[in-house]
Amino acid sequence: MLFLADESATIDFARRLLSKMPQDLAGWTVLLSGELGAGKSTFARALIRAAGHEGPVPSPTYTLVEPYLLPRSTIYHIDLYRVSDEEELRYLGWEELDDGLRLVEWPDRAPGLSAQADLALTLAYESTGRRAELRGLSERGEALMRDFDLP
Ligand SMILES: Nc1ncnc2c1ncn2[C@@H]1O[C@H](COP(=O)(O)OP(=O)(O)OP(=O)(O)O)[C@@H](O)[C@H]1O
Ligand SMILES: [Mg+2]
Numbered sequence: 001m002l003f004l005a006d007e008s009a010t011i012d013f014a015r016r017l018l019s020k021m022p023q024d025l026a027g028w029t030v031l032l033s034g035e036l037g038a039g040k041s042t043f044a045r046a047l048i049r050a051a052g053h054e055g056p057v058p059s060p061t062y063t064l065v066e067p068y069l070l071p072r073s074t075i076y077h078i079d080l081y082r083v084s085d086e087e088e089l090r091y092l093g094w095e096e097l098d099d100g101l102r103l104v105e106w107p108d109r110a111p112g113l114s115a116q117a118d119l120a121l122t123l124a125y126e127s128t129g130r131r132a133e134l135r136g137l138s139e140r141g142e143a144l145m146r147d148f149d150l151p
Contacts, residue, residue, distance in 0.1 A: 004129050005128075009129070012046075013046075014043045014044075014046035014050060017119075017134070018051060020144055020147055021101075023073065025075065025100060026099050029113070030103050030117065032103065033108060038124060039123045039130050040106075041105065048103075060078060060105075061081055061082065066078075075100055076101065076103065079104075080104060081105065114137055120137055
């Protein structure tokens, strides 16, 4: 459990998490949960920028997937807010997005996802900041957690 006092703490946390991940992020899946405004997109944007993307990181709410082909690794920023089941997930080409990191907002829209994911970050409102809980879901996700000494 980690308290993120303000937006810059969320950004710093995203940078730290990326620094613990392998250079090649192919096949990794990170789930970002939390209610409206909890900071999922702030976290995703910070991680994408930390991986070398310069410029805007538009919301994938309507496009569902925004790809970033970065020298380090491809990152797919995915927003399932408008998705209602696993069938739609197949339709958006989920299976083909395995050559990069899948960073998924609103993963609970497709409940089967947690079985395929490596890490789950849950953000919640706490006073004027946010509380962050990071969990390892796969073996390599758990290994990363052990290596990640949260204060
Ligand atoms: N640790 C934090 N403390 C306080 N405010 C924060 C923190 N992290 C992000 N914010 C702020 O929360 C607001 C909402 O953030 P963001 O858009 O990332 O949320 P979201 O979870 O993606 O929301 P949505 O579900 O609507 O897409 C932004 O104004 C952002 O600056
Ligand atoms: Mg968002």
